[in-house]
Amino acid sequence: NAGVTQTPKFRILKIGQSMTLQCAQDMNHNYMYWYRQDPGMGLKLIYYSVGAGITDKGEVPNGYNVSRSTTEDFPLRLELAAPSQTSVYFCASSTPSGSYNEQFFGPGTRLTVL
Amino acid sequence: GDSVTQMEGPVTLSEEAFLTINCTYTATGYPSLFWYVQYPGEGLQLLLKATKADDKGSNKGFEATYRKETTSFHLEKGSVQVSDSAVYFCALSGRIGNMLTFGGGTRLMVKP
Numbered sequence: 001n002a003g004v005t006q007t008p009k010f011r012i013l014k015i016g017q018s019m020t021l022q023c024a025q026d027m028n029h030n031y032m033y034w035y036r037q038d039p040g041m042g043l044k045l046i047y048y049s050v051g052a053g054i055t056d057k058g059e060v061p062n063g064y065n066v067s068r069s070t071t072e073d074f075p076l077r078l079e080l081a082a083p084s085q086t087s088v089y090f091c092a093s094s095t096p097s098g099s100y101n102e103q104f105f106g107p108g109t110r111l112t113v114l
Numbered sequence: 115g116d117s118v119t120q121m122e123g124p125v126t127l128s129e130e131a132f133l134t135i136n137c138t139y140t141a142t143g144y145p146s147l148f149w150y151v152q153y154p155g156e157g158l159q160l161l162l163k164a165t166k167a168d169d170k171g172s173n174k175g176f177e178a179t180y181r182k183e184t185t186s187f188h189l190e191k192g193s194v195q196v197s198d199s200a201v202y203f204c205a206l207s208g209r210i211g212n213m214l215t216f217g218g219g220t221r222l223m224v225k226p
Contacts, residue, residue: 004157042203042218043158058213090157100146100165101207103214105157 001026004106006091012112013081021076021109023091031094032074033058033103034066036087043090049074081113116141116208120217123201127194127224135189135220137178137204145208147171147180147187152201152219161189161202194224 007022025032030051035043045058049068063085065077074093078085088110092103121136139145146165150158162171167182176191187204204217 042216045213048213092158096207099144099208101214102146102148102160102163105150105159107157 003027004091004093004104006089006106006109008109009107010110012114013078014114015081015083017081018077018079019081019111021078021089021091021111023074023076023106024072025074025091025093025104026072027093027095027104028071029093029095029104030071031096031101031103032068033092033094034064034074034076035090035092036060036085037090037108038087046076046089078111083113085111086113087111116145116206116215118204118206118215118217120202120204120220122218123221125220125222127222129196129224129226130193131224133189133191133194133198133222135202135204135222137187137189137217139185139187139204139206139215141185141206141208141215143208144182145206147178148205148207148214149176149178149187149189150203150205150216152203154200158203194222196224196226198222199224 004025033048034046044060047066049055091106094103117140148163149161151161162173164171164180169180201219
């Protein structure tokens, strides 16, 4: 199993450009998540999905959009990139059981907006 | 709502020193507790977990005990190595939407 994969690993954008961060998992997990991690900080939840066709906002959703057309894929779209979106983005997946929710993380995408 | 508080870093230790990273939490009900580790340039990996009170999670020489009476899940290791240098995150998952709530992370630096 590849686990959770993310592409690209690095990207530099100019202000106002748009891009899609790709995330895929092969563990048949129904939950998927997008987090951002700013330098020296913890993780903040951007969006999450509990299954194909179902998405919901997390703590910091402004400036982002998501879709979940399949169980495996959960792309994150940035429209009109801004310097405040410079961060490392992590995708994760899980299948919660009761209060137990062990999440599996991808390697991250480092995004710089100039 | 749920919250996790970790000691701020960086924590700098010499090789073979004893490590404690404090973690306390606030949550309703009976959350599951986790420690994740992030090595430089990588994503988060699960280090250990505990799902009920008095459970002890352990892995790679690290241990943490779920203490409901003190709402704590402190991470310990008896003898750290340079290869343990990383950022450590305490987290909990509770009843509310099954989301993970993370602490702010603690950077550990181990010097030879």
